[in-house]
Every structure is written in structure tokens, then in C-alpha cells.
Amino acid sequence: MAKIPINIATGSLQKEEIIVGIDLGTTNSLVSIIHPDSKQAVALKEHDGSSLVPSVIYFDDKGNVTVGEAALRYLISAPQQTIFSAKRLMGKSYHDVKDKSVFYGYKIIDDNSENLVKVQVAGKFYSPIELSAFILKELKQRAEHILKTPVTRAVITVPAYFNDAQRNGTRDAGKLAGLDVLRIINEPTAASLAYGIGLKTNEDKTIAVYDLGGGTFDVSILSITDAVFDVLSTNGNTYLGGDDMDNAIVQYWLQKNQLNADQEPGKSYRKSLRIKAEEAKKHLSQNEQFTANDPNLDLLITQKEFNALIQPLVDETITCCQNALKDAGLTAKDIDAVVMVGGSTRVPLVKNSVSEFFGKPVNDSLNPDEVVSLGAAIQADVLAGNNKDILLLDITPLSLGIETAGGLMDVLIPRNSKIPSKAARQYTTQVDGQSSMRISVYQGERDLVNDNRKLAEFNLKGIPAMPAGLAKIEISFTINADGILNVTAKELRSQVEQSIEIKPQYGITDAEVEKMLLDSITHAQEDIANRALAEAKTEGEQLLKTTERFLQKNVSQLTALELKNTAEAMQALQLSLSLNDKNLVHTKIEELNNISKPYAERIMDNALSSAMKGKSIA
Ligand code: ADP
Ligand code: MG
Numbered sequence: 001m002a003k004i005p006i007n008i009a010t011g012s013l014q015k016e017e018i019i020v021g022i023d024l025g026t027t028n029s030l031v032s033i034i035h036p037d038s039k040q041a042v043a044l045k046e047h048d049g050s051s052l053v054p055s056v057i058y059f060d061d062k063g064n065v066t067v068g069e070a071a072l073r074y075l076i077s078a079p080q081q082t083i084f085s086a087k088r089l090m091g092k093s094y095h096d097v098k099d100k101s102v103f104y105g106y107k108i109i110d111d112n113s114e115n116l117v118k119v120q121v122a123g124k125f126y127s128p129i130e131l132s133a134f135i136l137k138e139l140k141q142r143a144e145h146i147l148k149t150p151v152t153r154a155v156i157t158v159p160a161y162f163n164d165a166q167r168n169g170t171r172d173a174g175k176l177a178g179l180d181v182l183r184i185i186n187e188p189t190a191a192s193l194a195y196g197i198g199l200k201t202n203e204d205k206t207i208a209v210y211d212l213g214g215g216t217f218d219v220s221i222l223s224i225t226d227a228v229f230d231v232l233s234t235n236g237n238t239y240l241g242g243d244d245m246d247n248a249i250v251q252y253w254l255q256k257n258q259l260n261a262d263q264e265p266g267k268s269y270r271k272s273l274r275i276k277a278e279e280a281k282k283h284l285s286q287n288e289q290f291t292a293n294d295p296n297l298d299l300l301i302t303q304k305e306f307n308a309l310i311q312p313l314v315d316e317t318i319t320c321c322q323n324a325l326k327d328a329g330l331t332a333k334d335i336d337a338v339v340m341v342g343g344s345t346r347v348p349l350v351k352n353s354v355s356e357f358f359g360k361p362v363n364d365s366l367n368p369d370e371v372v373s374l375g376a377a378i379q380a381d382v383l384a385g386n387n388k389d390i391l392l393l394d395i396t397p398l399s400l401g402i403e404t405a406g407g408l409m410d411v412l413i414p415r416n417s418k419i420p421s422k423a424a425r426q427y428t429t430q431v432d433g434q435s436s437m438r439i440s441v442y443q444g445e446r447d448l449v450n451d452n453r454k455l456a457e458f459n460l461k462g463i464p465a466m467p468a469g470l471a472k473i474e475i476s477f478t479i480n481a482d483g484i485l486n487v488t489a490k491e492l493r494s495q496v497e498q499s500i501e502i503k504p505q506y507g508i509t510d511a512e513v514e515k516m517l518l519d520s521i522t523h524a525q526e527d528i529a530n531r532a533l534a535e536a537k538t539e540g541e542q543l544l545k546t547t548e549r550f551l552q553k554n555v556s557q558l559t560a561l562e563l564k565n566t567a568e569a570m571q572a573l574q575l576s577l578s579l580n581d582k583n584l585v586h587t588k589i590e591e592l593n594n595i596s597k598p599y600a601e602r603i604m605d606n607a608l609s610s611a612m613k614g615k616s617i618a
Helices: 094-103 128-147 164-176 187-194 242-256 267-284 303-328 348-358 371-383 510-522 524-557 560-577 582-614
Strands: 020-023 028-034 041-043 056-059 065-067 082-084 119-121 124-126 153-158 180-186 204-212 217-225 228-237 337-341 400-404 408-413 421-427 437-443 453-460 473-479 485-491 497-502
Touching: 020 128, 020 187, 020 371, 028 128, 028 371, 041 371, 056 128, 065 128, 124 128, 124 582, 128 164, 128 524, 153 164, 153 187, 153 371, 164 180, 164 524, 180 187, 180 371, 187 204, 187 217, 187 228, 187 337, 187 371, 204 303, 204 348, 217 303, 228 303, 242 267, 242 303, 267 303, 303 348, 337 348, 337 371, 400 473, 408 421, 408 473, 408 524, 437 485, 437 497, 453 485, 453 497, 510 524, 524 560, 524 582, 560 582
Parallel strands: 020 153, 153 180, 204 337
Antiparallel strands: 020 028, 028 041, 056 065, 056 082, 119 124, 204 217, 217 228, 400 408, 400 437, 421 473, 437 453, 473 485, 485 497
């Protein structure tokens, strides 16, 4: 089984083409490559010397998109049209993020459901995949501008704690941006590679990667054996980072100048104080004190004062390190190396505290903003086969998955996964009393199974009768060292089970594989649109079903007007399902939800209070 590099621009095999490493960050993103002359990893820089691209997207009134530095200023002037931290939304449902929705200045669709979140900007709906794709597209264009050559292949990094859906989402975002994503790798793994740890076989190490960024903190404990990385544990806080340090400085200055909440300067003033605070923080990473000329305020702050402000924050990260070690079943002594990642690790107190906790000096010689993307570039180089010292393991040339609702491909084992490999995911029934389920196995990179290659199909029979959504059916894919795929479906309550063996590579030539890869890139735009439409339709159909069920049960408790409005909204949604317009379907879903929410809540409250009444104490 071979790895097949293709040049998307020419459609031919081209080993020479550069493969980039991309750190798609919450706050900042950037691209690195292995320099063709020095063979060293370097971050790509614009003429102004900056390698970081702020992960911010601004949509103007006409629907034009601006990404990066130029989008930053709109965070203040047009917060509803300026998306930041899209990475936090990847693979999340509204339910997952609703507690933090005030954090975002833009509109996150509140459809009160388990469905994946969408962001609404001026009547258009964007998934986190599409948002990430805008950032990746900008990075791709920048790289092409700097390198003066097409860039079509990339390795992209994700946090170690990202689940399957989040990884697949990132992969899709790459595809949508016109990139052939050779592999998704963990950020701590990349950081480790950048320091040359884990490149050689015959190396056996346990390391800790401490990553303190702008708004997130995570620590990972990795074990490395013969260049294979294993995540032993991860810990952290997705709402803790450099931004909190800036806030602490603002608070300190307000207090120092005796401004209480009532007299506090206006909002925009606060924002400008925040910008000064970040400047102060960075200055204090190398100097004993900071001050700024301000006619009205005393903005002096010393490193000592700053350290006192952020001590609780640093302590919290150390507690996370403790917990990560505990979960890995290790103590600080077992850690061979500590790698520092993220702009906020430049703060001396952070560095010293981490070093003290692990009882050894930390690896901090590389630029902490760049280290993840540098490692991604090193991994890319290995995948390209340029690094002859490193052995390439057998990999799957095409993704393997099953068909799900709407004829969509659900990938269980992504292409370029190492062999042997294993993956499992749970599914459920769609109809009440459903007693069998058809499992169709496909191979390929397209979003609709019809465009992929069908490998096999079988029926899981004997599922015990239960309401839709209750059955737990686990589908597992196992590829053994010989490349044979075993697919098993098992209903977890009753343990009924069925399986099949397939040779995915049987009867397919390298040329066909190459064509399938090429097709997936040239059709990415329409594929993602098709997927989004199919998902919207499935969501709409489900909502119609549940609303109907709800009405049947509670019709007597609705007013005539509520009934009329609901019927109209249902009809409108039903109609939208037959038109191929994703935004329209989402709008109609939102309208129906807005109509049903007040009475649904009222009826729930009534049911609750009558249940309480029914309970007698005697
Ligand atoms: P992310 O991984 O979330 O995209 P980064 O690793 O780029 O974030 O880190 C961004 C954070 O690093 C910001 O809060 C920024 O203020 C902080 N930072 C950058 N340089 C310094 C410095 N010299 N001293 C302290 N903090 C810094
Ligand atoms: Mg980062």
C-alpha cells in the first residue's frame, strides 16, 4: 500500500512540490515549510516580518470576506460581522457552547438542539468548517504569495483532545480551502517534533507539552516509542489564557486610578486600555516595568505587581499539570522533557513555575508561537518521503467509512492513517421499532457516498424493538497489518452482532486512487455544499417529526393562534425541504423553533408543577 502524492494544479504525481505545515490556532494561525536549502523548518513571513495571521474573519455588508490582521479592527466596530475563536465551535452543538455564548459578539444560532452550531452573519449561515476554511484559504494564498508556487498539500494540527468529529471537520475545512490534507496531527506531537523529540526510532521517552495560548490552556503527556506518539493524558481549561492576563492588568489599572464600576470609563475606552494592557504584558516579559503616557491615568505596572496579578492563573495551570500526570499514572520525575508552546509561555513567571514543577529546565529555545507549525512542516516533510532517515509506515490511501442519513459518507478511518488501525463509532435507529439496520461500507474522499466506491453491504438483524434513537449500534472498523478491513456492527443492549471482511485495495489501481483524490479536491466546494444541504434537510425532517409528536400529545394546551402559527411554520419548513437552499431550510427551522419555544416551555412547566402536586406526603 502506497502513499500517493498528487499535484492538484497539474493532476500529476510530483514529489518535488512543497508540503506545508499549518497551525490553525484559536487566536493566531500560521504556515511553515522545510526550507529547500537549509532543510530546516521555517515559518513563512510577510515583508513586515510577521508570521502570525490572527484567526479572525470579517464579513462586510456585501458578503466580501477579510481574514487576519485587517479583520481585527472590526472586532470593535462591527462585532456581529466579525468572527473570532471559530476553532472553539468546531464539532460543537449549541448545547455545548450556550453557557459561553455571551463570550462571542456574533450570533450563534440558538435552535435549542443537539445539532452542530452555526453562526449567522447578515442572513447567511456558516458552519465552523466553512469559517475555518476561510482562514485556511487565506493561509494558502499567503503561502503561495510568499513561495511564488501553488500550495496544495498540507499537514494541519489540532489539539490532542479534539474528537473524531472535530478532526474530520478540520480535514473538511482544508478540503474546502483547496488543500489536500495529508494528515491531521496533534499540536503537542508537532511541538515535540519541532524540538527533534520523537523523530528517531530507538527512542523511548515520556514528555509533557505545556501550551498556554491567547484564550486556551492545555497540557498533554505523551509517550514516544520508536517515533510513534501516544497521548497518555490531556488536561487544561478552554477558557484560560493570555487574554485573562490582559484583563487582570485592566482591572488593576482601573483600581489603581480609583475608578469603580459606576465611574468606569466607557466601553471603547476599556477596549483601548486592553490593547495597552497586552502591550504592557509583552513588555514585562523582558523588562522590569512598563508605563504609558496617558494624560488622565497612571498606567505604571512592575513585573512584580504583574506576577502577583497572574499568580492564581499560573497556579491553575500547574494544578492541571498535576492532574494530567495523575491521569497518566506518572509523577514529575518520570517526565524526560518539557516543551513550551503558545505566546503566553514567554511570561517569565509561567516559565519558571513550569520548570520548578517538573524539576527540570524547559525546552523554550524555539519561538513559542511558531513551534506547532514548525513541527507540522517536519511531519509534512516526513510524509513527502524527503527525510530518508525516517521510516514511513504503511498507510491507508483512501478514507473508509459508512453511509449515514441523507446519503452522506461518515469516515471512520481517514486516508493516510497508519496500518494497523482501529476506529469505532455509535449510531442509532431512525424509526420506532426498527429491527434491522443496513450497513454500507464505502471508500473514498467525497461527501456523498454515491461518488465513492462501495466495498460491501450487510444487514444487522434482530435489533430488539425500541423507540427511535434508543438503540446503541456500535460500528467498528479494524484494519490488520495485511490491510484487511473487518467491519463489525453490534447492538450494545442485546449484543446482537454481525461482521464482514473486505480487502479495500482489491481491484483498484493506483491511477484510480489518484483520480479519486483529485476529484475530491476539485469537487470540494459542491461536496461541502451538498453535505450542508443534506444535513440541514435531515435536521428539518427531524424537527417536523418531533413537533408533530409534540402536537399530538399536547394539542389541547395550545391556543388557536399558536396552532395556526405552528401549522404555517411547519408547512413553510416542509416546503423549504424540497428547494435546494440550505440557508432557507435553516431560516425555516429557526422560525418554527421560535414559535414553539414559548408554549413548549409553558407546557413543560405545567407538567412539572402538576407532577409535584400529584405527590402526596402522607
Ligand atoms: P493560540 O494558540 O490561542 O492561537 P498563541 O499561541 O498565538 O495563541 O498565543 C497568543 C497569546 O500570546 C496572546 O494572548 C498574546 O498576548 C500572548 N503573547 C504573545 N507574545 C507575548 C509576550 N512577549 N509576552 C507575553 N504574552 C505574549
Ligand atoms: Mg496554539
